[in-house]
Ligand SMILES: Nc1nc2c(ncn2[C@@H]2O[C@H](COP(=O)(O)OP(=O)(O)OP(=O)(O)O)[C@@H](O)[C@H]2O)c(=O)[nH]1
Ligand SMILES: Nc1nc2c(ncn2[C@@H]2O[C@H](COP(=O)(O)OP(=O)(O)OP(=O)(O)O)[C@@H](O)[C@H]2O)c(=O)[nH]1
Ligand SMILES: [Mg+2]
């Protein structure tokens with residue numbers, strides 16, 4: 001049947017010569033979607049080694065073979081390997097009669113304080129009692145920013161639906177100490193969750209990275225969440241590796257902590273250039289807990305892996 | 316600092332290239348591959364990189380190059396020109412004029428560093444003897460006025476803002492009027508962060524601009540931005556009369572290639588780069604000299620003689 005088509009539609013073997021042009025296109029395509037160049041390169045290299053020697057059938061072209069292979073790889077990288085159920089973890093801490101602690105870390109201006117407030121709103125809706133620890137004691141207005149959020153969060157929380165308070169010690173103080181005091185205060189006053197806001201810092205700024213490692217070492221928070229913006233390009237990789245490295249090198253702990261997961265902010269500003277989601281999960285192997293999609297409290301969503309995969313491959 | 320690693324990489328590709336015994340298409344392709352990879356890793360916009368590659372290729376057409384012409388020289392010059400084009404729109408930046416009130420408005424994406432940079436710039440002019448003031452027209456972000464107020468107070472710069480007024484247009488107009496009456500030389504207006512996907516926020520920016528009639532609009536971009544930079548920069552340009560660019564957070568590891576795509580998108584020069592969170596951390600930027608220095612022009616001209 002259809003044997004006359006055999007010449008074109010029969011099996012063909014994928015050779016490097018067939019694959020290379022398709023892979024070069026794919027690489028540039030991924031970079032254009034804001035995937036870090038290095039990662040796009042590595043993904044294409046592994047696609048090449050997976051596909052070389054495989055045979056394709058019918059009208060299928062090398063580029064569609066590359067696309068199919070890439071789709072599977074992307075989905076695998078983006079799908080969380082660990083549980084992202086914070087509410088369950090919080091209720092476990094509750095059974096142990098201690099507050100659950102989450103620290104928000106990252107470079108300057110990515111949305112740590114705003115998304116901390118969004119997470120707070122979500123926790124309030126789940127009837128929890130929350131303490132926000134103002135541990136950015138450096139940036140002008142950082143404390144007032146959180147105070148304003150606490151006021152607004154209270155205004156939108158109906159009676160008996162959770163509580164939120166601010167723990168602050170002003171500016172210029174040691175942030176590790178403030179976090180510690182906040183956690184003790186939370187324990188004594190039966191708060192369910194402590195959300196620790198930290199100052200933004202550049203990953204190469206050693207004194208500031210040391211201070212962050214100290215905050216983590218002293219307080220050993222239940223979750224260390226790295227806040228990164230979807231706008232970030234190739235820097236995503238360097239930021240995450242160096243934050244992890246600092247936590248490892250400067251903590252003085254025998255079993256140092258690492259980033260547990262990410263919040264990907266400003267997802268509403270990038271159209272379909274969603275590559276940062278891939279760069280971040282590829283670099284850490286850790287899940288994206290939330291995606292920030294705007295500047296109001298309800299703009300906090302779960303990452304839809306299929307949406308990201310589709311956007312990444314869309315021409 | 317800025318783009319230095321990128322410069323190193325391009326430089327080593329160029330010197331590799333000058334060592335090649337024969338200059339042919341293959342050697343040129345290898346050079347372009349290296350340069351383009353370096354640019355992409357620095358977040359330069361994919362389309363701009365493709366364009367740069369295309370332009371160099373069309374300048375260096377091996378079939379048409381007359382015999383006896385120094386091909387190395389032609390190619391090096393083409394590369395240099397194209398790189399300069401990336402950061403130099405060939406437009407003179409706005410210079411504040413003595414004897415009048417110069418109004419400068421800051422715009423940009425959320426968290427790019429507007430508020431911080433406003434104070435840095437005010438401080439910069441103040442030290443040079445200009446009478447400078449700040450207006451906070453960000454009524455949206457929590458703590459925005461406190462932030463500007465604390466920064467301004469530290470630098471002893473007069474400021475205007477309100478905790479109760481919610482209309483940024485009204486505040487901007489009031490603040491600028493007040494400081495104009497008081498004969499300030501430079502009045503800098505800080506605005507909220509915004510992005511092109513929110514039409515209302517862009518309309519607000521247009522209204523503020525119409526209200527204060529700025530002499531210069533400065534677009535602030537963060538050095539870490541990737542491939543989304545171009546579309547955002549273009550949209551800002553379409554709504555606001557952007558005249559200059561400041562790239563912030565150049566003290567980090569980022570090479571700023573994403574942010575420099577704003578140059579092409581807005582046809583505006585980069586005038587300063589931010590290099591830290593402190594008030595002094597602002598460096599002047601001049602495109603031509605910068606690229607020449609980045610590529611070690613001295614070495615290059617030496618190589619060009621060969
Ligand atoms: N469009 C958009 N803007 C956001 C999002 N998340 C935060 N922002 C905005 O980004 C800006 C910076 O947010 P912050 O929360 O102050 O950032 P930060 O990381 O705490 O900043 P520093 O503490 O100064 O390092 C603010 O204007 C926020 O409203 C988001 O998901 N989408
Ligand atoms: N390391 C470094 N940090 C900077 C620089 N410029 C600004 N920042 C930091 O970036 C963060 C955001 O700066 P802001 O000035 O609040 O940014 P913005 O554009 O006014 O933010 P919105 O008003 O929320 O849109 C703050 O933590 C600043 O300290 C810089 O050149 N280097
Ligand atoms: Mg903050």
Ligand SMILES: [Mg+2]
Nearest residue numbers: 429430453459
């Ligand atoms: Mg601001």
